[in-house]
Amino acid sequence: MRxxxxxxxxxxxxxxxxxxxxxxxxxAQAYEPxxxxxxxxxxxxxxVDYTIExxxxxxxxxxxxxxxxxxxxxxxEKIEFVTIDYDQFGRGGLAKxxxxxxxxxxxxQIRALLDTALSAAMAA
Numbered sequence: 001m002r003x004x005x006x007x008x009x010x011x012x013x014x015x016x017x018x019x020x021x022x023x024x025x026x027x028a029q030a031y032e033p034x035x036x037x038x039x040x041x042x043x044x045x046x047x048v049d050y051t052i053e054x055x056x057x058x059x060x061x062x063x064x065x066x067x068x069x070x071x072x073x074x075x076x077e078k079i080e081f082v083t084i085d086y087d088q089f090g091r092g093g094l095a096k097x098x099x100x101x102x103x104x105x106x107x108x109q110i111r112a113l114l115d116t117a118l119s120a121a122m123a124a
Contacts, residue, residue, distance in 0.1 A: 028081035031089060039080050045121035047079050047114075050086045060105040068111050075114045078121040 028049060029035060039046050051058055069076045099113045 027076065028083040031082050031084040036082055039082070044080045045078065045117055047081050047117050049081065049083045051083055052086045057103040057105055061101070061110065064105055064107050064110050068107065068114060072114070075118055079114070079117045
């Protein structure tokens with residue numbers, strides 16, 4: 001990634017085990033190789049959700065995230081969500097990471113992560 005990009009171009013949130021249900025629930029795009037780089041090159045802020053289908057904490061995170069997105073529509077309007085199947089693609093170094101939650105389900109933690117993403121998206 002080139003250094004001339006603004007913070008929002010470099011932003012990526014990675015969370016192990018984040019969504020356990022289909023990507024449609026949060027209007028997230030299903031990961032395909034190259035998708036994250038494409039979105040970043042378009043100047044978008046990307047929130048990457050690593051999911052494992054059998055993960056019960058992931059389901060709890062999904063419910064919390066869905067509730068928080070309803071509370072602040074700016075998150076879903078300014079941030080692109082991408083769901084990555086951890087079993088299929090594993091954790092690769094996709095871009096600069098500004099935050100991470102691993103199996104955490106706290107509203108406070110997830111809200112802070114969303115707010116960090118929103119701040120990066122608003123920086124120009």
